[in-house]
Amino acid sequence: MNLYFNKIKRTKGNITLASRSLAPPAYSYHSIGDFDVGKKGWGYKNFTVSFARTEEFWRLQRLSYISMRYTINNKDGVRFEPWHVKII
Ligand SMILES: [Zn+2]
Secondary structure, eight states, rough: HHHHHHHHHHTOOEEEEEEEESOOOOOGGGTTTTTOOTTOOOOGGSSSGGGGGGGHHHHHHHHTTTTEEEOOOOTOOOOOOOEEEEEE
């Protein structure tokens, strides 16, 4: 809740904009099996679109049991998150 309120404050009260990068409390798919992945040694850069240009990203794309939760222009209106995967 605190993270979400701080995000709303940083977006000057724009809840729609805040929700594009941080799920409201109780609405995160992380609680039902989604997880974030990254390239070892990349740190925060893993949480940028640059991750979509890594070999690690493309190796994940070839796995049949996971897929990306938030693709480009996803129907949820969430930003593109190549690091966020879901179990199929
Ligand atoms: Zn995530």
